[in-house]
Amino acid sequence: MQNRRIFLLGLLLMIVLAGLPYSKADAANTPKPDSVLLLYDSAAISTPKEGNVEALERLLASFGTQVTVHSYDQYQAGMLMNYTKVISVRNADDLFQIPDSYKQDLGNYQGDFLHIGNQVPMNVQQALGLDEQNVEQDIASLKIGQLSQKAIMVNGISYVTKYTGKAYGSLTSDKLKSAAPYAVSNGKYGYIPYMVKGNLTELAAAYLLRDWLSVKSNHQLYLLLDEIYPFSNLALLDELADRLYEAGIPFIANVQPVLSNLDYPAAQRYLETLKHVQSRNGSIVVNAPVVASTISQDITVLKSEMSSFLDALAGYGIVPLGIGSEMYWTYDDHYAVNGLSYFDSSILFPNEHVMYRARTDKSQAFGSSVYTIPADVLKSYVAQGQILEPLPMDAALVYAFPDNNKKLDTLMSSLIQDWTLFSDYKYEDHTVRTQVNEMGSGKGQLHINGQTILLNSVLKDISADHAYVQEGKKSLTNLFSVQNKVFIILIASTLLIFSAFLFIGYRLYKRKYTHTGRQL
The missing domain is CATH 3.20.20.370 (Glycoside hydrolase/deacetylase)
Structure with missing residues (x-):
């Protein structure tokens, strides 16, 4: 008898759990992208790379990611250890000095790391098995998925000639007459050699970011x-x-x-x-x-x-x-x-x-x-x-x-x-x-x-009559109305009297002039 009660209680509990809304339970188990630390050396003002940090921020936001943005000048020791995902954007030339505290923290960092631009850190090069060929100025063609763009002007680009891991897209050099991956990743490391705002390189970065952020859901x-x-x-x-x-x-x-x-x-x-x-x-x-x-x-x-x-x-x-x-x-x-x-x-x-x-x-x-x-x-x-x-x-x-x-x-x-x-x-x-x-x-x-909400397509006719300026209190309106009428009567009477005097004066003057002419 007691076993039967336990069985019935267990069955009732299973029914209750089965009745819970699936969507909420599913949403609770759906992993969300981690918060990302985005570091950059320069905003690249007045250069072709200007705006690429902002473009990257918008891409990350589209994956539901919270982003913390700092320049390397703002870096403080230990900051890397507060994040499981870090992105480094290098827009400046070789003269830029990375803080020693960052270099030391990067050597001990165990999280996911994505590098964009030149001057790839040694640990990233080793993890990706990178070999590259640098070109100062070039015209490149990019193809990724069903998207493609020709005649992209690029400056200071490194073409990947050897790598380990997964490749994204194809970047064809006009100068080298050869094709290279647009981006590569291997495990927790990722690398995008070139990204600027306003052409296909911006949108192409999303293909690597999706995998690097471990976003699995379908997109619309x-x-x-x-x-x-x-x-x-x-x-x-x-x-x-x-x-x-x-x-x-x-x-x-x-x-x-x-x-x-x-x-x-x-x-x-x-x-x-x-x-x-x-x-x-x-x-x-x-x-x-x-x-x-x-x-x-x-x-x-x-x-x-x-x-x-x-x-x-x-x-x-x-x-x-x-x-x-x-x-x-x-x-x-x-x-x-x-x-x-x-x-x-x-x-x-x-x-x-x-x-x-x-x-x-x-x-x-x-x-x-x-x-x-x-x-x-x-x-x-x-x-x-x-x-x-x-x-x-x-x-x-x-x-x-x-x-x-x-x-x-x-x-x-x-x-x-x-x-x-x-x-x-x-x-x-x-x-x-x-x-x-x-x-x-x-x-x-x-x-x-x-x-x-039941969708209603019937439009209501809105009257155009409306008091756009509210009228004030009118307690003295009658008084002012009478006063205005009195003033009008006085002014009209004055004008009539003045006109009569003008007429009489004109007649007297004309009579005098006629009498004088007869004497002459």
């Missing part, structure tokens, strides 16, 4: 419509959403927030349009507000305004799924706390107009981050007629919102003809939290505060 390719503002052609946006829906193409709309006057008809029409976009298989992502100045009397205004807009979206049944921002926002405490903290998903754009408020060396990592690349740039790396395949990380092809019908027709024709398969952003898990609302998505469903 998204379509993103950018530069959508409250003053955009909303009727055209409705039409574009309808045509994408009819073509079976899911998309992400990166929309600019309205930070004030949310009760104005213009703002309400904007929200109505976004609700329609959402109903047409469009996922809404809120773009970071434009930073016009870093000077403000109230540094908390960003937090309250972002919260108000997110709650306004929720009130309209619109579910924002992430934040779109330039990369530098993740390296700023003010923007991270007051602007990014509502979101667990991000879409990161390259820096264009950097305006730090409280800069920090450690980035804010997100559960989901999407790497962005202009659609025309990525397609220039793919042979005509080929269907784009997913990249090593989640990525979005960026299209500017067309501002006229001709551009809309051109965009739709291009999307339909190339047969690229885009993923639906809301099928991934995304969460946005304010003090009032919790919104998000998963498995294609949108929800607000636990309630599934």
